[in-house]
Amino acid sequence: MDLKLLLDWRLHLLVIMTSLFSEWIGIVRIPLGPGTLLLLPLLYAFIIGVLFNPHLFSVMGKVIPKPVSHAAGPIILIAILPFIAKFGSTIGPAIDQIIAAGPALILQELGNLGTMLIALPFAVLVLKMGREAIGATYSIAREPNIAIISDRYGLRSPEGIGIMGVYVVGTMFGTLYFALMAGYIASLDILDIRALAMACGVGSGSMVAACSAALAEAVPAAKDELLAFAGASNLLTYATGLYVSLFIALPVTEWMFKRLKGTRQEVRHENS
Amino acid sequence: MKTHESTVDQFDAEALKELRPENQLGKTALVLAAVCVAAWFSNIVNGSPLLDALPGMLILYVMVIIGLVIGRLCPFYLPSVAWVSLISIIATLPVFPGNGWIIAQLAEVNFLAVVTPVLAYAGLALTNREFSMFKQTGWKLVIVALLVFTGTFIGSAVVAHVML
Numbered sequence: 001m002d003l004k005l006l007l008d009w010r011l012h013l014l015v016i017m018t019s020l021f022s023e024w025i026g027i028v029r030i031p032l033g034p035g036t037l038l039l040l041p042l043l044y045a046f047i048i049g050v051l052f053n054p055h056l057f058s059v060m061g062k063v064i065p066k067p068v069s070h071a072a073g074p075i076i077l078i079a080i081l082p083f084i085a086k087f088g089s090t091i092g093p094a095i096d097q098i099i100a101a102g103p104a105l106i107l108q109e110l111g112n113l114g115t116m117l118i119a120l121p122f123a124v125l126v127l128k129m130g131r132e133a134i135g136a137t138y139s140i141a142r143e144p145n146i147a148i149i150s151d152r153y154g155l156r157s158p159e160g161i162g163i164m165g166v167y168v169v170g171t172m173f174g175t176l177y178f179a180l181m182a183g184y185i186a187s188l189d190i191l192d193i194r195a196l197a198m199a200c201g202v203g204s205g206s207m208v209a210a211c212s213a214a215l216a217e218a219v220p221a222a223k224d225e226l227l228a229f230a231g232a233s234n235l236l237t238y239a240t241g242l243y244v245s246l247f248i249a250l251p252v253t254e255w256m257f258k259r260l261k262g263t264r265q266e267v268r269h270e271n272s
Numbered sequence: 273m274k275t276h277e278s279t280v281d282q283f284d285a286e287a288l289k290e291l292r293p294e295n296q297l298g299k300t301a302l303v304l305a306a307v308c309v310a311a312w313f314s315n316i317v318n319g320s321p322l323l324d325a326l327p328g329m330l331i332l333y334v335m336v337i338i339g340l341v342i343g344r345l346c347p348f349y350l351p352s353v354a355w356v357s358l359i360s361i362i363a364t365l366p367v368f369p370g371n372g373w374i375i376a377q378l379a380e381v382n383f384l385a386v387v388t389p390v391l392a393y394a395g396l397a398l399t400n401r402e403f404s405m406f407k408q409t410g411w412k413l414v415i416v417a418l419l420v421f422t423g424t425f426i427g428s429a430v431v432a433h434v435m436l
Contacts, residue, residue, distance in 0.1 A: 003299055003302065006299065006302070006303050006306075007302060007303065007306055011393075011396065012306050012307075012309070012310055014392075014396070015310045015389045015392040015393055015396070016309075016310050016313045016314065016389070018389075018392040019310060019311075019313065019314035019385075019388040019389045019392055020313060020314065020316070020317060022388050022392075023314055023316075023317035023318050023385055023388055024317050026317075026318070040384060041318075041384060041385075041388045042384070042387050042388050042390070042391040043391075045388045045389065045391040045392040045395065046391040046392070046394060046395040047395065048392065048395065049391065049392045049393065049394060049395015049396045049397075050395040050396075050398060051395075052395070052396060053395060053396055053397075053398055055398065055399055055400050055403060056398070056403060064396060069396055069397060069398075069399070070397075070399065072393045072394075072396045072397035073397040073399070074303075075303055075306075075307060075393050075397070076390060076393050076394050076397055078300055078303050078304050078307055079307040079310070079311075079389060079390045079393050080353070080387075080390050081304065081336040081339070081340075081352070081353065081356050082304070082307065082308055082311055082329075082332040082333065082336055082386055083311075083386040083387050083390065084336075084353050084356045084357050084360070085331075085332045085335040085336050085339070085356050085357070085359070085360040086332055086360070086378060086381055086383060086386055087357065087360070087383075088335075088356065088357040088358070088359070088360025088361045088364070089360045089361075089363070089364040089374070089375065089378045090364075090383075091357075091360075091361045091364070092360070092361045092362070092363065092364025092365040092366075092368070092371065092375075093364055093365075093366065093371075093375060095361075095365055095366070101436065103435055104431075104432045104435030104436050105432070107431050107432075107435055108428040108429075108431040108432035108435065109428070110427075110431060111424065111426075111427035111428030111429065111430065111431040111432070112424050112427065112428060113424075113427060114423040114424045114425075114426060114427020114428065115420045115423050115424045115427075116420075116423065117423050117427060118419045118422065118423045119416050119419035119420045119423050122415070122416065122419055123412075123416045123419075127412050127415070127416070129412065129416070132413075133416070136413060136416050136417070136420065137416060137419075137420050140420060140421070140424055141417070141420070144351070162413070165413035165416075165417070166413060166416065166417040166420055168402050169413060169414050169417035169418075170417060170421070171394070171398075171402065172398065172402065173414075173417075173418075174417075174421060175391060175394075177418060177421055178421060178425070181421070181422060181425060182425065185425075185426075185429075191429050191430070191433045192432070192433045192436050194432070194436060195428075195429045195430075195431075195432035195433035195435075195436055196425075196429050198428060198429070198432040199424075199425045199426070199427075199428035199429035199432060200425075201428075202421075202424055202425070202428075205353055206387065206390060206391070206394070207421075209387045209390075210387070211425075213383060213384050213387065216383070227383065231357065233428075234357075235354060235357045235358070235361075238350070238351050238353060238354040238357070
């Protein structure tokens with residue numbers, strides 16, 4: 001990628017203006033049923049970014065030309081790194097609590113297998129999806145998971161289409177969805193807030209950011225502890241996620257898919 | 273279908289290569305400086321004034337660079353995010369010399385303010401590929417994706433809740 005494009009002043013100035021404006025709006029709380037939806041500045045920043053996107057509204061090409069928009073892609077990965085560093089700094093001081101919660105922290109990694117538990121039956125039985133469902137539901141569809149599917153089936157296979165679909169949805173809405181869901185579930189007060197913090201560590205920098213920030217806003221008193229748990233869990237997912245998804249998640253998904261497909265055919269048979 | 277295949281091909285080749293910031297350290301160092309400036313300004317509203325937050329932002333910058341260099345030199349693969357995270361954990365451990373000062377400087381940087389510009393870049397970076405793929409794969413995959421996210425979150429939370 002051309003360095004001139006990566007350092008284009010219009011792009012970074014627009015991002016600064018957008019961020020200042022979003023931070024100025026601040027956090028908005030909306031009561032919803034038994035819980036509360038939290039709207040964070042990152043949500044407004046994303047929406048403003050999309051509104052200025054030249055691929056959606058070509059008139060915006062005057063502000064941000066298309067090549068500059070392309071350059072913003074690789075920049076995201078770099079922009080998340082200072083945040084990751086800030087995140088790690090919440091873990092160091094809380095190391096004793098994290099070690100004390102060690103077993104819970106390690107075992108909840110297996111909870112990441114929950115990706116297919118609801119989604120796969122729904123995709124196969126309700127939406128009648130084919131093998132796309134395997135790629136779509138075996139993991140959270142971030143870059144390492146794409147690499148596995150690409151290696152095993154190729155990205156043009158049904159499995160590849162499935163994972164790319166979830167990848168795109170995750171890129172577009174994953175962060176926002178995690179912020180809303182985590183904040184809402186926290187406000188319901190059913191599960192231990194520290195357990196929710198660990199669950200935030202799904203192996204995506206921006207998703208864990210939004211998720212744990214929402215929790216920290218929901219329970220400000222426990223902020224430091226929550227961030228530390230979320231960060232530790234996320235680090236663990238970075239280290240183990242690739243292997244868990246390759247050696248456990250993918251075979252389990254394949255097996256579940258075959259079973260579900262079987263029941264679906266039986267049901268059809270009975271109907272006819 | 274044909275156009276769809278070619279977009280996937282493009283992703284295959286380019287994106288997965290571009291996804292490794294540690295492979296082009298010089299460029300990354302400059303871009304990192306630019307994004308740190310964006311985060312530094314974003315921090316004014318709910319964090320600290322520019323001068324107060326300067327040492328904290330510089331510390332974050334240095335931590336990222338160290339993490340990337342290790343990721344580059346390390347013989348086995350671990351994502352650069354993991355290295356950056358490890359560096360930052362070590363530097364703030366109670367046994368690390370000067371950890372109190374580092375933590376105090378980083379306290380001037382608001383946690384959320386650093387993420388806000390990232391999402392602004394993300395909104396600006398969406399391409400035709402994403403907009404069109406989104407239309408193609410459509411509502412079914414949106415529902416499935418949201419169930420996937422809900423599943424992993426609830427799954428992990430329940431296991432952790434039982435263990436705690």
